[in-house]
Amino acid sequence: MLGVFFSGTGNTEYCVRLLSSLLDESYEIVSLENPSSIKKIEERDTIIFGYPIQYSNIPYFVREFIIKNSFLWKNKKIICLATMGAFSGDGAGCSARLFKKYGAIILGGLHIKMPDSVCDSPLLKKNTQEKEIIIKNATEKIKLIANNIKNKIYPNDGLSSISHIIGLLGQRLWFFHKTKTYSNNLTINENCIGCGLCSKICPTQNISIVNLKAIGGNKCTLCYRCVSNCPQKAITILGKKVIEQYKLDNYI
Numbered sequence: 001m002l003g004v005f006f007s008g009t010g011n012t013e014y015c016v017r018l019l020s021s022l023l024d025e026s027y028e029i030v031s032l033e034n035p036s037s038i039k040k041i042e043e044r045d046t047i048i049f050g051y052p053i054q055y056s057n058i059p060y061f062v063r064e065f066i067i068k069n070s071f072l073w074k075n076k077k078i079i080c081l082a083t084m085g086a087f088s089g090d091g092a093g094c095s096a097r098l099f100k101k102y103g104a105i106i107l108g109g110l111h112i113k114m115p116d117s118v119c120d121s122p123l124l125k126k127n128t129q130e131k132e133i134i135i136k137n138a139t140e141k142i143k144l145i146a147n148n149i150k151n152k153i154y155p156n157d158g159l160s161s162i163s164h165i166i167g168l169l170g171q172r173l174w175f176f177h178k179t180k181t182y183s184n185n186l187t188i189n190e191n192c193i194g195c196g197l198c199s200k201i202c203p204t205q206n207i208s209i210v211n212l213k214a215i216g217g218n219k220c221t222l223c224y225r226c227v228s229n230c231p232q233k234a235i236t237i238l239g240k241k242v243i244e245q246y247k248l249d250n251y252i
């Protein structure tokens with residue numbers, strides 16, 4: 001079993017690792033960002049493919065990976081796993097439809113609710129206990145699903161036509177432009193000290209350091225990794241101020 005994931009702030013990696021480990025003792029997981037991911041996918045026939053939901057859609061970086069490497073998917077057996085803060089409608093279906101187009105066999109779709117990675121919006125703020133409970137529930141759901149899969153009962157989250165309509169009407173029709181391509185919406189304020197961390201960890205190399213200041217480009221995939229890790233809380237995307245950086249390890 002190979003778990004393949006994209007994860008801005010760790011939620012999806014956590015879920016893909018847990019499910020893969022419960023299904024196969026000799027599991028392996030790999031990030032899409034790792035150049036070896038393509039070779040590893042070529043070598044395996046069954047894959048758990050995980051990503052976070054953004055506006056009820058796949059992050060552009062993930063969509064681009066699937067399309068650019070369309071030759072990889074023929075006859076692969078794939079379980080699509082989407083993590084989300086609240087709701088996506090057909091989050092798993094979004095990748096499943098693409099994979100099917102390229103000849104994959106979709107074994108199942110799985111939606112896991114995890115804490116929201118958007119940490120610069122007061123609307124989405126949850127306290128520590130609430131986040132711990134969300135992760136505990138997610139862990140229980142994954143354990144249950146793993147048992148079912150061992151008995152050849154696959155989850156069907158987000159794969160039905162009704163889910164497709166809910167995903168479209170719930171958000172995607174109105175917000176499709178947000179994930180249609182990369183974004184240039186990164187704001188870096190005067191508190192930046194030019195430490196370079198954001199530039200090192202950005203999956204799309206969207207941040208450069210010039211004269212000891214970070215500068216954002218137009219290739220952001222909205223993953224929130226830099227926002228959650230900047231020691232100066234100097235980076236925002238959707239909001240104007242970092243409320244509380246999201247660190248998964250604090251809640252497990």
Ligand SMILES: Cc1cc2nc3c(=O)[nH]c(=O)nc-3n(C[C@H](O)[C@H](O)[C@H](O)COP(=O)(O)O)c2cc1C
Nearest residue numbers: 008009010011012052053055056084085086087117
């Ligand atoms: C830009 C952006 C948009 C998001 N949109 C949604 C959404 O439409 N529905 C939802 O339930 N969660 C949404 N989320 C929350 C993430 O999907 C969720 O926190 C996910 O588990 C993050 O996974 P990661 O830590 O692997 O990046 C959004 C997060 C970001 C950063």
Ligand code: SF4
Nearest residue numbers: 192193195196198230
């Ligand atoms: S991580 Fe923060 S402080 Fe460091 S370079 Fe990036 S924006 Fe500046």
Ligand code: SF4
Nearest residue numbers: 202220221223224226
């Ligand atoms: S700039 Fe930040 S939010 Fe955008 S892709 Fe890079 S790390 Fe993710």
